[in-house]
Amino acid sequence: MLKSYLKIALRKLWKSKGFSAINIIGLAIGLATCLLIMLFVLDELDYDRYHKKADRIYRVDTDIKFAGNRFISAVTPDPMGPTLKKDFPQIEQFVRFRSAGGLLLKKDNENVQENRVIYADSTLFDVFTFPMLDGDAKTALQEPNSLVLTATTARKYFNTTQAVGKSILIDNQHTYKVTGVIKDIPPQSHFNFDIFVSLATLEESRRNNWLSNNFNTYVVLKEGANPKQLEAQFDALVVKYIGPQVRQFLSASLDDLKKSGSHVKHSLMPLTSIHLHSDKVAELGANSSIQYVYIFSAIAFFILLIACVNFMNLSTARSANRAREVGVRKVLGSLKTNLVKQFLTESMLISCIALVLALLLTFAMLPYFNDLAAKNITLDFRATPWLIPILLLLVLITGMLAGSYPAFYLSSFKPIQVIKGKLAGGFKRSWLRSSLVVFQFVISIVLIIATIVIYKQLHFIQSHKPGFNRDQVAIIHNSSPLGNKARVFREEVVKLAGVENATITGYLPTDSWRNDNPVFADPTLDRKRAVSMQTWDVDHQYIPTLGMEMVAGRNFSKQFPTDSSAIIINESAAKMYGFDDPIGKNLYFIRDINHPENVSTLHIVGIVKDFNFSSLRQHVSPLALMLGDNQGNVALRIKSKDIPHLVSQIEKKYKAIAPGAPFDLTFMDEDFNNQYRTEQRMGAIAISFSVLAILIACLGLFGLAAYAAEQRTKEIGIRKVLGATVSNITAMLSKDFLKLVIIAALIAFPLAWWVMYSWLQDFAYRTHISWWVFILAGLLAGGIAIITVSFQTIKAAFMNPVKSLRTE
Known part of the structure; x- marks a missing residue:
């Protein structure tokens, strides 16, 4: 019996090669995407589990x-x-x-x-x-x-x-x-x-x-x-x-x-x-987020669901073509269960073929996916034999999910209704089919909006003014080999044409050393008048080199010997102290917590405008700058048309003072952007999956457009005889699909807003979700739908009316 089911299934697939190809390709892309995301999620969940304890x-x-x-x-x-x-x-x-x-x-x-x-x-x-x-x-x-x-x-x-x-x-x-x-x-x-x-x-x-x-x-x-x-x-x-x-x-x-x-x-x-x-202060490495696991798992599920929806839509849409077969089988004594088995066999066969194609797609896409995700994921069945039963289970579930409704729908046809031609057909009369198309485009539009908002936030981060000028700033990292000649190096390097200024410090607004301490506003060290803040040792050139702005008072100056006991605080610290006029006020600081009796008295000489020295996920917290000797890095503000030549000159001077020492130079804007590399990678992955989801939806739409045109062949012929133009026919056939996209957009807009609003709450500094994002997503979805169905509708509109009217 199974052999008979398979033989009939193969014949039906071969007979409807176009629709079979759409189903198989759609399911294959869905399964491949699902498999890639599953490998990504398993890799994320596998962290640190190799330890025996x-x-x-x-x-x-x-x-x-x-x-x-x-x-x-x-x-x-x-x-x-x-x-x-x-x-x-x-x-x-x-x-x-x-x-x-x-x-x-x-x-x-x-x-x-x-x-x-x-x-x-x-x-x-x-x-x-x-x-x-x-x-x-x-x-x-x-x-x-x-x-x-x-x-x-x-x-x-x-x-x-x-x-x-x-x-x-x-x-x-x-x-x-x-x-x-x-x-x-x-x-x-x-x-x-x-x-x-x-x-x-x-x-x-x-x-x-x-x-x-x-x-x-x-x-x-x-x-x-x-x-x-x-x-x-x-x-x-x-x-x-x-x-x-x-x-x-x-x-x-x-x-x-x-x-x-x-x-x-x-x-x-x-x-x-x-x-x-975990995303706490002083992590030993950059961590990921469970949010991305949830998001990509949901994307995998919905992409696979879209592929299954395509199968269900096309199978039920072409039900009229198999109605006579079902009627004859029932008249000859076939039971409903036998018919269900036949149609499920066809569904499982398509799923198995799609799995083979999906595995080939996965192997082909895996290197690109690894580049996007910064992973080293492999698909090795010998190393992970448990993956085989999971894939077989996935195929079984997919086949049953995609084929169950068509199987029960087709097997329920009554022979008398089939013979009398009273079978419910046609695109307009199937509310379920329309609902499934709406569902597909709801998911597609949500993904489009999510992608736009993610990239909008990334652009906001890159263009955000953090309170310092990160452009054209070169950082020489780990400059401690300069030793006591660090100042000499600075004086030498600022003489170079193209170097405007330079500062020596271990503390930079991009990823660097951090040091938090309480600073008191009272000599008795009254905790009620203390502010816990970052305390950074810098030199006189720190603020001008990094392009920071003074909102009150002045910068450190060599003209004031007393600046050895001066302090500059940021706006956030000034607000927390509550001074009416902070300039000239004293603060008290214990430099060595192991010797609390040694209290330094510092006088405020300036207020620096708040600048982001941590992730944009966090608000600017209090910070103080003090004169000190910290040789962790050298930051240089440069302005040159020939950057490589200037860097070569800087390296030459560095090597002259610290021979044999490594020269590690980066640019501050790159270091700043590297803090958000995870978001950039996830954005790239999201747009890739969005494209795949839209592609699968378009495959189904293409098949439905072909079916709709086929069902209305005579109507098109009559309309052309009565004077309808090609554009009239195309508009008539396209508007049904466009209505569904509009309905999908109305459902997707609030859903997408809620999802992306929740995601943006992780950032203290964030873009807003503009109204044009929704309009653009809706227009993109509508445009994609129209382009997809246009091929079939224009083809139908150009058909010879005589040929159309002869078609039964």
Whole structure:
């Protein structure tokens, strides 16, 4: 029986080659898109799950509200890890990370800047699963000045992974010993470092300072331990350890702080949730968002649904062509169940053919998709054998979903009605078919609007004036090799034609060092008159080089020797202090939190206009600039028609002062845009899927237009005989589809507005959803629909009336 079903199904597919091709291509594109998105989603959900203890590993996060600001960060005080293990029996082990910038490693006679460097406790391998290729995991990071390399890094410096016992010169000063080589960290990790340095090297890791948060702390819970119960005990830990230091530093108790609205809280973040659910201060790497998983999963579902809708539409639309077949079969004794099986077999056959084509499309599209998504996804059935049953299940569901309604619809025809020609047909009389077309275009229009709004927001970010001029600013990163000759380099480089100004600092508005501290407006360090703010060490040329604007007072000046104790605050800080006239007022600052008795008195000399120094997802917070010596970077404002030549001249002067040091130069506008690379990638993926969704919808529309023209052949012939023009006939046949697009637009507009309004709420600085976005999306959808149906309608309009009237 199955053989008979398949034989008939193949004959029917071959007989209606055009409609079969539309169904197969539409389903193939839908399945390929669904498969690509499924691989993307699985890759996103797979982050950090390769660790053997992944389900028991948690990161300790910190939530601090103090002096008018709130900071939710991924870092804790240095004693947090050891204290948690000592005081809480449910904790099996801990490990701390400390990010302290990159290192210069000596390779032959050349210094190489390595930025993927992190300091870590020797317990690293008790928490995370990093297979050791050489060395002993138990002792690898115990000694100061020891480090562990990944396999790729070991080969880079020693041409082998058997590098334990070898030494390497760091920053041209210290010799470090290699004590371990591990396998390269998988890309599905929320952090990815090449070099792990022993945390015992840093004296900071032993300060027992509960008021400074610089360490990413991870803990492993024992089997069966409840993380919620552990979290509930963190308040007691804050009282026991942080309370006494708060009292010493602020002369106030934690209760006093709570009454004023301040708090210090700690929480546990599951390791496997970090990549998609964490966007806190001091993350170890750039994370993604669960929103994109939801969005793309929904897109995959709806694109596949659009393809299934095409199948249902075309199958029911051509029902009249198979009515006689159904009638004859029933008269000869066929049961309804047999007819249902026949039509479902045809549907499953189309799905299977579409799957084969979809796999070919997926293999062809995967390299381009990886470029768009910055992924390294592969489709390897040997590595993921579970994917095969999932695909078969997907085909089964797709075949049943696409073929169920046509099967039951066609098999329900009554022989007498078929013979009498009373079968319900025609495009206009099928409300279900019209509803399905509307559904397709609702999804298409929503995707069009979403794409336009995403790109509008990206354009807003790129064109937004952040309070500094990021154009034509070159950044020399990691300029510490200049040492005490940094000022000499600056004086030399500003003499070059094309260099307008230069500043030396570790603090830049683009991704760079950050430092938050309380600054008091009262010499008694009254917490009620404190503002928690960013405190940056800069030089005299910082503000003019970066094109910042002073709204009151003046910039630092060498003409005023007292500026060594001067401070410039931004507008946000000035508002929080509530000064009527901040210029000349004193502020009080503790530079070293370990020595709270050493208070610096600073006088305000200027107010700088607020500038965005963090993501545009966040509002500008208080900030202070102070004169200091920080040689992390050199920023140069340039103006030259021959940028490459100027950069070459700058590099030559840099190499003359720091021979052998790497020269790492980028441009600030590129660094700024790189902060939003995820949104740019997601925007590109969204527009790609939007095009595919519209293409699938157009395939179905093309088939329906052909059917509509076929059903009204005689009517077209009569109208032409009575004097109707080609344009009249084309307009008549097109208006039915255009009405459906208008209905779809009216449904899609509020839905798209709600979706994109919710997405934009993640940005503190955002574009608005303009009315023209909806008009443009509606016109695009209408234009696409008209172009799609025009081929068939014009073809029908040009048909010879004599031939049309002879057609039965």
